[in-house]
Amino acid sequence: MRDTVLELTDLQVEYGRVRAVQGLTLQVRRGQIVALLGPNGAGKSSTLRAISGVAPVRAGSIRTGGQDITRASAHEIVKAGIAHVPEGREIFTALTVRENLELGATTRGTTDQLDYVHTLFPRLAERRSQKAGTLSGGEQQMLAVGRALMSKPGILLLDEPSMGLAPIVIRELLARMKEIASEGLSILLVEQNAAVSLPLADHVYVMATGRLRASGEPGEFEDAAVLAATYLG
Numbered sequence: 001m002r003d004t005v006l007e008l009t010d011l012q013v014e015y016g017r018v019r020a021v022q023g024l025t026l027q028v029r030r031g032q033i034v035a036l037l038g039p040n041g042a043g044k045s046s047t048l049r050a051i052s053g054v055a056p057v058r059a060g061s062i063r064t065g066g067q068d069i070t071r072a073s074a075h076e077i078v079k080a081g082i083a084h085v086p087e088g089r090e091i092f093t094a095l096t097v098r099e100n101l102e103l104g105a106t107t108r109g110t111t112d113q114l115d116y117v118h119t120l121f122p123r124l125a126e127r128r129s130q131k132a133g134t135l136s137g138g139e140q141q142m143l144a145v146g147r148a149l150m151s152k153p154g155i156l157l158l159d160e161p162s163m164g165l166a167p168i169v170i171r172e173l174l175a176r177m178k179e180i181a182s183e184g185l186s187i188l189l190v191e192q193n194a195a196v197s198l199p200l201a202d203h204v205y206v207m208a209t210g211r212l213r214a215s216g217e218p219g220e221f222e223d224a225a226v227l228a229a230t231y232l233g
């Protein structure tokens with residue numbers, strides 16, 4: 001389809017005998033925020049890790065911009081414009097904010113990109129010399145997103161960014177995500193929290209135990225509470 005920047009077709013991810021993802025098909029278009037919802041153990045993180053080249057793909061395909069990246073290396077996938085903000089953030093607490101951001105820079109990233117991240121998250125500019133471990137949870141999540149943006153991606157994979165954050169901090173973070181999507185960046189947003197992701201999403205996929213259970217426009221799901229009660233357990 002025109003404008004499709006990420007396309008999973010019948011993706012299957014297996015760790016030995018554990019079948020984490022058992023045939024997932026989804027598309028993300030340019031500038032879209034696509035929510036991938038599901039309870040714990042649904043296979044959401046495995047999906048993102050497979051896209052990033054760090055979880056074993058058993059079958060199916062992953063394409064970006066006409067390029068088949070199903071068997072590409074993690075490095076090649078970053079070069080293809082995909083950046084991953086992992087569950088739990090995984091920032092380097094003993095390094096400064098600035099050093100963490102520099103680690104995200106690749107051949108795609110430039111000092112312009114650092115300026116862009118600082119404009120998006122002024123807090124990271126203010127705290128550039130501070131050790132990342134001294135930041136609040138919300139600031140650490142901003143740093144994890146900022147680090148991913150340093151590679152100048154076209155697609156951002158976000159794994160449960162709201163986890164452990166206060167509602168007001170989540171709203172602030174997601175407002176920034178909406179802003180970058182409106183500039184043309186595509187976001188695949190993994191969440192267990194339907195209330196957080198529904199208002200933001202252009203399209204919603206719901207998975208459980210490795211399979212797709214539902215998909216549609218956010219408006220097709222009555223509301224976040226019903227969606228959560230039906231699918232998210």
Ligand SMILES: Nc1ncnc2c1ncn2[C@@H]1O[C@H](COP(=O)(O)OP(=O)(O)O)[C@@H](O)[C@H]1O
Binds near residue numbers: 019020040
């Ligand atoms: N590295 C791994 N080795 C073996 N099993 C795994 C591994 N990572 C995840 N799993 C299993 O795969 C399934 C899906 O996990 P995951 O993708 O983390 O789900 P979610 O992110 O939706 O909570 C779970 O049953 C989990 O225990």
Ligand SMILES: [Mg+2]
Binds near residue numbers: 044045046087159
């Ligand atoms: Mg997960």
